[in-house]
Amino acid sequence: MGAVVSPTISQAAFERTMRELGEMGMKLQSAVKVQRLAVETSDLSKCDTEKVREEAFKLRPTVRRQPKTGREKKTETEGVGGLNVDAGLDADAEAGGDAFEEKADAEVVERSARRAPPVNSDVLPLPWKGRLGYACLNTYLRAANTPVFSSRTCRIASIIEHRHPLQDPTQPEHSTKNRPDRTQPPDVQRGLKFVQDLGLANAKDIVKMLRWNEKYGIRFMRLSSEMFPFASHEEHGYKLAPFAADVLAEAGRVAAELGHRLTTHPGQYTQIASPRREVVDAAFRDLEYHHEMLSLLKLPEQSDRDAVMILHMGGVYGDKAATLDRFRQNYAKLSDGVKRRLVLENDDVSWSVHDLLPICEELNIPLVLDYHHHNIVFDDSIREGTQDIIGLYDRIAKTWTRKKIKQKMHYSEPTAEAVTPRDRRKHSARVKTLPPCAPDMDLMIEAKDKEQAVFELMRAFRLPGWDLFNDIVPYERDDEPKKETKRAKKADKNITPEENGGIRAAFLEWFKALPGSTFHEHIEITDFRERNAGRGIVALQDIPAEAVLFTVPRSGILSSETSELKGKLPEIFQETAMEVDDKPQQDPWSTLIIVMMYEYFKGSESKWKPYIDVLPSSFETPMFWSDAELDELQASATRSKVGKASAEEMFQDKVLPVIRANQHLFPTSQTYSDDDLIQLAHRMGSTIMSYSFDFQNEDEEDEDETEEWVEEREAKSTMGMVPMADILNADAEYNAHVNYGDDALTVTALRTIKAGEEIFNYYGPHPNSELLRRYGYVTPKHSRYDVVELPWTLVEESVAASLGLSSEQLDKARECLDSDELEDTFVLERETEEPNPDGTLTGSARFSEIPEDLRDQLKSLLKAIRKAVPSSVVDKRKRDEIQHNILIRALDALASRYPTSISEDERILAGNDISERRRAAVTVRLGEKRLIQEAKNYLLGLVSDAAGADESSAPTKKARRSD
Numbered sequence: 001m002g003a004v005v006s007p008t009i010s011q012a013a014f015e016r017t018m019r020e021l022g023e024m025g026m027k028l029q030s031a032v033k034v035q036r037l038a039v040e041t042s043d044l045s046k047c048d049t050e051k052v053r054e055e056a057f058k059l060r061p062t063v064r065r066q067p068k069t070g071r072e073k074k075t076e077t078e079g080v081g082g083l084n085v086d087a088g089l090d091a092d093a094e095a096g097g098d099a100f101e102e103k104a105d106a107e108v109v110e111r112s113a114r115r116a117p118p119v120n121s122d123v124l125p126l127p128w129k130g131r132l133g134y135a136c137l138n139t140y141l142r143a144a145n146t147p148v149f150s151s152r153t154c155r156i157a158s159i160i161e162h163r164h165p166l167q168d169p170t171q172p173e174h175s176t177k178n179r180p181d182r183t184q185p186p187d188v189q190r191g192l193k194f195v196q197d198l199g200l201a202n203a204k205d206i207v208k209m210l211r212w213n214e215k216y217g218i219r220f221m222r223l224s225s226e227m228f229p230f231a232s233h234e235e236h237g238y239k240l241a242p243f244a245a246d247v248l249a250e251a252g253r254v255a256a257e258l259g260h261r262l263t264t265h266p267g268q269y270t271q272i273a274s275p276r277r278e279v280v281d282a283a284f285r286d287l288e289y290h291h292e293m294l295s296l297l298k299l300p301e302q303s304d305r306d307a308v309m310i311l312h313m314g315g316v317y318g319d320k321a322a323t324l325d326r327f328r329q330n331y332a333k334l335s336d337g338v339k340r341r342l343v344l345e346n347d348d349v350s351w352s353v354h355d356l357l358p359i360c361e362e363l364n365i366p367l368v369l370d371y372h373h374h375n376i377v378f379d380d381s382i383r384e385g386t387q388d389i390i391g392l393y394d395r396i397a398k399t400w401t402r403k404k405i406k407q408k409m410h411y412s413e414p415t416a417e418a419v420t421p422r423d424r425r426k427h428s429a430r431v432k433t434l435p436p437c438a439p440d441m442d443l444m445i446e447a448k449d450k451e452q453a454v455f456e457l458m459r460a461f462r463l464p465g466w467d468l469f470n471d472i473v474p475y476e477r478d479d480e481p482k483k484e485t486k487r488a489k490k491a492d493k494n495i496t497p498e499e500n501g502g503i504r505a506a507f508l509e510w511f512k513a514l515p516g517s518t519f520h521e522h523i524e525i526t527d528f529r530e531r532n533a534g535r536g537i538v539a540l541q542d543i544p545a546e547a548v549l550f551t552v553p554r555s556g557i558l559s560s561e562t563s564e565l566k567g568k569l570p571e572i573f574q575e576t577a578m579e580v581d582d583k584p585q586q587d588p589w590s591t592l593i594i595v596m597m598y599e600y601f602k603g604s605e606s607k608w609k610p611y612i613d614v615l616p617s618s619f620e621t622p623m624f625w626s627d628a629e630l631d632e633l634q635a636s637a638t639r640s641k642v643g644k645a646s647a648e649e650m651f652q653d654k655v656l657p658v659i660r661a662n663q664h665l666f667p668t669s670q671t672y673s674d675d676d677l678i679q680l681a682h683r684m685g686s687t688i689m690s691y692s693f694d695f696q697n698e699d700e701e702d703e704d705e706t707e708e709w710v711e712e713r714e715a716k717s718t719m720g721m722v723p724m725a726d727i728l729n730a731d732a733e734y735n736a737h738v739n740y741g742d743d744a745l746t747v748t749a750l751r752t753i754k755a756g757e758e759i760f761n762y763y764g765p766h767p768n769s770e771l772l773r774r775y776g777y778v779t780p781k782h783s784r785y786d787v788v789e790l791p792w793t794l795v796e797e798s799v800a801a802s803l804g805l806s807s808e809q810l811d812k813a814r815e816c817l818d819s820d821e822l823e824d825t826f827v828l829e830r831e832t833e834e835p836n837p838d839g840t841l842t843g844s845a846r847f848s849e850i851p852e853d854l855r856d857q858l859k860s861l862l863k864a865i866r867k868a869v870p871s872s873v874v875d876k877r878k879r880d881e882i883q884h885n886i887l888i889r890a891l892d893a894l895a896s897r898y899p900t901s902i903s904e905d906e907r908i909l910a911g912n913d914i915s916e917r918r919r920a921a922v923t924v925r926l927g928e929k930r931l932i933q934e935a936k937n938y939l940l941g942l943v944s945d946a947a948g949a950d951e952s953s954a955p956t957k958k959a960r961r962s963d
């Protein structure tokens, strides 16, 4: 028995420990950051900060991603409420993996200690007379209050989106308040200007970096290849001269004035020896782009010659000789300008110094020696280290001097514990020594800490300039706590692009592998965190109406029908489980939560693991707000609908007992406290709220049902999680539709979807308050559906005040009414049209009617008052007017429950420094106040119309009388 039980327990305990270690790792990481502030006091020989940092990263739990969708009863596309899920599962798995690898790691470190140093030479190039440089990014300036950097970029979809004018073109763009307005006609030039402006901002920052470098003794820098985003793209590319010549010339002027060297390094995909035509074409375009950028710097002759473009040979494509031949042929076709600047660099996979030197000599191409790469790809007949190439130094130098270009080299070091070539490809954050190069070399330090790595080297060897940066603190500055806090919060809430990309790619791959799934080739999952909308799906090319965007097989839906838990715990899924009295009755919510927790605890054993990984773990719904945040909703009825306590009661009654009683089915759950399990249930519940769909069970479909999808969802419908369909965001104007088929759900385009457009589902005609409650976001387009709840007590108070009744008189009148029939609240809303069949909206929304049930109930009360308090009887002809005035007074009372006015709220929303939650709360309460105002204006209109009618009828009567 023990042998069976204990592994489970130790595994569970282990996972828990690893989770805690993850948290410690985070703490360690921040501690390390703080330590790193003290560059001045760092002692390289004692403290390997890089190793500590690497360890901290290894232990860091994977973070999470963004909120999700919802569902709406009357619409067929029923996404449920939304949340942010995280990759907590992933984190656990990874952390577990790390621990299992601990032993192996120890071995690795030991072997590493035995390994020859990467630079096994006695030569130290001292006294140093050369230039040390860093590549592309200055970490200190990047983190400044106004960041300075040259790699602002965007996605192609953003270029396409920015072909449309901003909602308010007179104002700057804002991530939520002033976006491109897709209802306006697109203009290619506008999109082009958008991306070119990014490039200009990048290029303008070169001067700032140069001046900063100069101040601290750095005179060598690589320019970012991302300077002008997509400039070499086949379709979206552009020339630089027409718009960037001046800015680049200014950068070049400053570089020349200060004697700084500028170089570039086109990316790894720029390969002119590829057997694929399109790769070579793209490489040619990219090299021309880099050449144009460097030429527009208008550098003095020697500096211009030194402004080289470093290129790798690229792949081997199965045949080194053939690849070299292709290189020769294509090199011959390059423009003279490109040829002048082109330099080849040995890489860390295939092309060693020994491979490249001959072709460089043959074609008159300088060879840049990268020590780090060389120590991975070296001539193993000799040995690792620099000994095999020191003899080649002269030949390498000649490849430069014969073109009258100042030689440069690259230097970096592998991370401390790296042994295998794969491990060693990772550059360390800083470097500890100088390579055995000539002391006047231009040496590019390729280390993650960029300029900080250069400083550390300067300080370690007291290189010229080492005393200049005493007064500067590295990039983790403590003079910007606010900014850093804000950023850290965002990073915590949303996973990093890398993590996101990995999880997203794994999910897409998983989805495509589901039998029966399809995914249109012209759509892609996209990151919309910049506008707080998590992920979504966009069209990459125009997609015609009715095209199938993707298909989700029913077997891929996660529900109580598809999860194997149904077979393992049939009792909770039987219909009787909903009916037996002595146990709490399960319901579709509780069963789906249990199913999701089952799949969660299964971890990598779950069929849905890649899907669960992309679900959210944190949420913006009011369920997770603090009291202070909820207070911002003021008098909105939303506040009373959050339902946290009732949700927790349900988890206690229905979810926890099932998990506790079946721990073998929920491995590791025994290491969770009740509170932990409740938190997990919250997470699953909120995910279901904003992501799930309602759909009819296959075996319960009406035999005669000929419609493909189901309009009305009856009691037998099931809630399920529909991968991919729930990646779609929603909009009041939507362009996609979910069709419920027997075997699959298909999502089709309702109208032509233009390239760059987001694909939107429809959650239903929800007011912003409901969008917030279920999905955690609000949007101006849904304000047409806003509602406000008028409590009946306010109407009664208004009646008493208007008619001068005492509370006893009101009570007496109330006794004449059947209290069971009385409604507590009435919902006021605007009259608005349904969306058109193609998902667009026409017409406006306006308040045009007092709800009939409110009118009837008020009439009944007034009637009862007439009966109970005959002295209060008013002129019959005035009854309508009195009713209207009673309602106006009630609305005033309702409005007065909101402490701020409409204009104050508008001012708050117009401000920039407002958190997303506050913005959402203010939007909700403002929408309600506006509706109250509109309803009041409507009633005032009725009153004044009636007065006008009275006036116009009065003289007639008088006239009649005088007759």
Ligand SMILES: C[S@@+](CC[C@H](N)C(=O)[O-])C[C@H]1O[C@@H](n2cnc3c(N)ncnc32)[C@H](O)[C@@H]1O
Pocket: 066, 067, 068, 069, 070, 079, 081, 082, 083, 532, 533, 534, 535, 536, 690, 691, 725, 726, 727, 728, 729, 730, 731, 774, 775, 776, 777, 779
């Ligand atoms: C079904 S999910 C949609 C996919 C989700 N964006 C994601 O990252 O997984 C529903 C959630 O997406 C977000 N969402 C959907 N439509 C949105 C919109 N128009 N604006 C902002 N957020 C939106 C909300 O957080 C909502 O709870």
